[in-house]
Amino acid sequence: MAVDTPLKTATPGHRRPGQRARRPFRGTGGRLWTRIAVGLLLVVEVYPLVWMFLTSLKSNSDYLDNSTWSLPTTWEWGNYAEAWTTGNLGLYVKNSLLAVVPALALVLLLGTAAGFALQVMVWKGRSLTLVVFLAGMMVPPQMILLPLFTVYFQAGLSGTLWPLVLTYTGTGLPLTVFMMATYYRTVPRELFEAATLDGAGILRAFWTISVPMVRNALLTVGLVQFFFIWNDLLIALTFTNSQDLRTIQVGLLNFTGDFGATQYGPLFAAICINVFGTLVIYLFLNQKVMKGLTSGAVKG
Numbered sequence: 601m602a603v604d605t606p607l608k609t610a611t612p613g614h615r616r617p618g619q620r621a622r623r624p625f626r627g628t629g630g631r632l633w634t635r636i637a638v639g640l641l642l643v644v645e646v647y648p649l650v651w652m653f654l655t656s657l658k659s660n661s662d663y664l665d666n667s668t669w670s671l672p673t674t675w676e677w678g679n680y681a682e683a684w685t686t687g688n689l690g691l692y693v694k695n696s697l698l699a700v701v702p703a704l705a706l707v708l709l710l711g712t713a714a715g716f717a718l719q720v721m722v723w724k725g726r727s728l729t730l731v732v733f734l735a736g737m738m739v740p741p742q743m744i745l746l747p748l749f750t751v752y753f754q755a756g757l758s759g760t761l762w763p764l765v766l767t768y769t770g771t772g773l774p775l776t777v778f779m780m781a782t783y784y785r786t787v788p789r790e791l792f793e794a795a796t797l798d799g800a801g802i803l804r805a806f807w808t809i810s811v812p813m814v815r816n817a818l819l820t821v822g823l824v825q826f827f828f829i830w831n832d833l834l835i836a837l838t839f840t841n842s843q844d845l846r847t848i849q850v851g852l853l854n855f856t857g858d859f860g861a862t863q864y865g866p867l868f869a870a871i872c873i874n875v876f877g878t879l880v881i882y883l884f885l886n887q888k889v890m891k892g893l894t895s896g897a898v899k900g
Contacts, residue, residue, distance in 0.1 A: 649876075652868055652871060652872055652875070653872055654671060655865075655868045656679055656868035656869040656871070656872045657679065657869075658672045658673075658865050658868075659672075659865055660864055660865060662674065662865075663864040663865065664864075676865050679863075679866045679868075679869040680866075680872075680873070682863070682866045682869070683855075683869040684870075684873075686866065687851075688843070688851060689848070689851065689870045691844070691846075692846055692848040692850075692851035692852075693848055695847050695848075696847040696849075698761055699761050699764040699829075699836075699847060700768070700829045700830055703766075703768035703769045703772065703829055704768075704822060704826055707768070707772040707776050707825055708776065708822050708825075710769070711773055711776030711777045711780050711821070712776075712810075712811065714733070714777045714780070714781075715777055715779075715781040715782075715783070715784050716780075716784060716806050718777070718781045719781045719784035719785055720789075720792060720805075720810065730778075730781060733774050733777045734774065734778060735774075736773070737778065741771060741835065742834070745834070745835070745838050748767060749763075749838060752766075752839065758839075758841065759841065759842065759845070760845075764835065764836060764840070767839065768832070772828065772829065775825075776821055776825060779820075779821050780817065784814065787813050791809055791813070795808075795809055819885060823881075826881075827882075830849075831849060832847075832849065833849045833850065833853065836850045837849075855867045855870060
């Protein structure tokens with residue numbers, strides 16, 4: 601007669617023969633080292649920003665006489681007002697916006713239209729055209745500055761912000777076209793086929809169907825191009841021949857106070873306005889940028 605025997609259940613402290621002992625603290629130790637590494641990275645990233653902000657509140661004598669790492673003896677909040685007025689930071693920001701906003705609008709409009717034409721529309725030679733755009737990414741900006749300067753001078757555009765707008769548009773288009781063409785691969789073709797059967801033309805399919813479908817990609821590409829253009833120094837330094845046309849990066853390079861002397865407090869205040877302003881924009885749009893980056897990673 602068979603006798604039922606109770607099943608042996610494994611207890612937390614029980615170990616079968618031949619079974620390796622568990623390491624209960626392995627996961628905790630791994631998380632600890634991960635947190636330490638993340639903490640060190642935060643210190644490396646955040647400490648320069650804190651130091652820059654504290655330096656912007658120092659007086660000129662405090663910056664020159666005391667240690668670089670010392671706290672301000674007097675908190676000079678007026679450095680920000682002096683940077684905006686005496687240092688002409690307001691003019692530099694205005695010039696940067698006048699150059700960046702039109703160039704960014706042209707880059708996004710033309711790049712999105714080119715990406716739509718290269719991936720959605722079917723026509724002969726589109727693969728070769730995409731290769732030509734990709735070849736534009738390999739041209740160093742230093743090689744085109746002198747020819748462009750000659751062209752702008754002969755065309756009578758020198759002394760205006762148009763050389764910056766046109767150059768930013770031309771240098772930003774290759775990367776924008778490549779990225780938008782990649783994003784358009786994820787858009788289902790059935791949407792455009794259905795729109796065609798309903799009588800929609802190319803322009804209507806582009807504006808009402810494709811543009812809303814790639815709005816996260818537009819935001820991502822626009823933010824990337826904005827940082828490239830806003831932080832540009834080489835092109836702006838080449839084509840701005842007067843103080844009234846300086847952008848913020850060129851203005852910071854030649855930032856002086858009264859009587860031509862460098863005022864380090866207002867200088868660091870101007871740098872803080874530039875850095876923290878762009879940082880706030882990125883933090884505000886961070887999640888949408890991540891969505892835009894991942895939407896073009898795989899084909900849906």
